[in-house]
Amino acid sequence: MPHPTPYPVRLADEITRQLGQLADQLSQLPASEATQVIARVLDPAGGVLGGFTHLVATGSVFAKNQAERGVLPAEVWLALGRAANELDSLGFDLDEHADTLKQFSARPAATAAKPPVAAPLVVRRRR
Secondary structure, three states: OOOOOOHHHHHHHHHHHHHHHHHHHHOOOOHHHHHHHHHHHHOOOOOHHHHHHHHHHHHHHHHHHHHHOOOOOHHHHHHHHHHHHHHHHHHHHHHOOHHHHHHHHHOOOOOOOOOOOOOOOOOOOOO
């Protein structure tokens, strides 16, 4: 009889599937709803990014313990630790824009006194 897939593995697969669905739906949402979803995903306390950062940090602690026992190479622990630090830094960088995202998502879509002005996303050098 085949060994059943452990619940945490099934849970990881389900979360991955749902994240794919969310990404697919994000492009179909009106701007205010899409911004609301992005703001929630990036919320460092209760969002997906914060949860994923916590998961990687927990994995790093596990890998450290396993590396100390000689089960995993130390490089695995170091890579997970670096990834957790980078994700934490990324979350910190994005957190400064959280209020802007929340304000934009709270605005009614129909109230636009003047059309928005596009911001230059690329700075070009003149020769």
